[in-house]
Amino acid sequence: MMAPKQFYDEAGALIFVSERVGLVDQKHRWMSFRKRSTLSGVNRLSSPALPIREKREEAQSDLNAYALKKG
Numbered sequence: 001m002m003a004p005k006q007f008y009d010e011a012g013a014l015i016f017v018s019e020r021v022g023l024v025d026q027k028h029r030w031m032s033f034r035k036r037s038t039l040s041g042v043n044r045l046s047s048p049a050l051p052i053r054e055k056r057e058e059a060q061s062d063l064n065a066y067a068l069k070k071g
Helices: 056-070
Strands: 014-019 030-035 042-044
Touching: 014 056, 030 056
Parallel strands: none
Antiparallel strands: 014 030, 030 042
16 A cells, blocks of 8 residues: 655645545545645645546555656
8 A cells, every 4th residue: 555645836735635525435535635724724636637536545646646747
């Protein structure tokens, strides 16, 4: 199993993979999120390179590739 990794974007927002709340019974529920500050909420990071996935490992692999590409 791949260890979860978190990244920071160029604006300093935390980027991470998490399970979408409320979709426990649905297959595709793992996705990347962005948290801009300790006072802000969490938003989905929407990108064709970061689709909603069935497994955490798939979503994490997408995020790792996305982060490498972004530098």
